[in-house]
Amino acid sequence: MENSKKVRSKKLDPRVDLTAMVSVSFLLIIFFMVTTELSKQKIMSLSLPEKDISCGGFGCSSGSELRIQTVLLDENDKIITYSGLLECPLEAPKKVKYGKDGIRKELQNKQIKTLKYYADMGLPHRGSIIIIKPSEKSNFKNLVDILDEMAIVNIDTYSIVNEFTPEESKLLAKN
Template identity: 70%
Template sequence: MENLSKKVRSKKLNTRVDLTAMVSISFLLIIFFMVAAELRKPKIMNLGLPERYCGDDGVIHCGVGINNRVMTLLLGDNDKIITYSGLLELPDESPKKLKYGQEGIRKELLNKIRQVQEYTGDHERGVIVIIKPSKKSNFGNLVDILDEMAIANIGTYAIVNDFTPEESKLLAAN
């Protein structure tokens, strides 16, 4: 009867929680929120806005110095480049016919960069180049000009395809 009087006790198991998965999930959440916070930051970009100055009359004028920073490149057939600075109606200098390469357009771009930096006194405000390929120019010429923009470190340029009648006459004459 001795056997009957003893109670059968259940074996107590050691309760232990494995936190390996929880640590992995917490690190993934931390990485997710760090990346989400970085992507949520606003991205800004410098704009090539015209200069402002206060005139003798006390009024703020805009865009007066922009003509000194603008250079227009007209691309024609047979590897022809015509360039002028400022507006064609009021050019700073007469339009020039140039060639591609180091002694042609690249030299002119580097000279214009130097002139603009002397004029503005600011290395942030560089040359603004307007590239106008004609219908007779080929794709290789456009690629060559874009390469020249990269070589000369010109940060602000635009490719425009609308010619004024004066520009068409200038391109046809040269």
């Protein structure tokens, strides 16, 4: 009789291939890193004066109010500007016009004074902070014009704010 042996299959050690899991985990890590970075808020910091109880809640003697110039835009191309804070302005509010002899000259003078003041203190590159406040009655062209003036005068720190204080509303109504 012939030697009848059954051929048995050789059992292999079971192995788990983790290549796909590594790929998925790297994709998840990249996804969460990107979404975390994109969800961060992008804000512009606005340097306002330190708080002080002696003058309407803000400091009028700290020197930092020298940097602030507020530009109020109203209907019929009306611009009212004041330096500092309205509670204790460095310069009284005044009407100016658009153009090189109006608002541009005001902004240039403000920028020059501010740069000189901080350069004398040993703090260069601290220019003016312009707060632009268009009223509901002002038109879009006026806002674009004032932003053009910012670029012409090289003022790089400005903010557009749509909230008026009651005093500013009275000032616009009076003028």
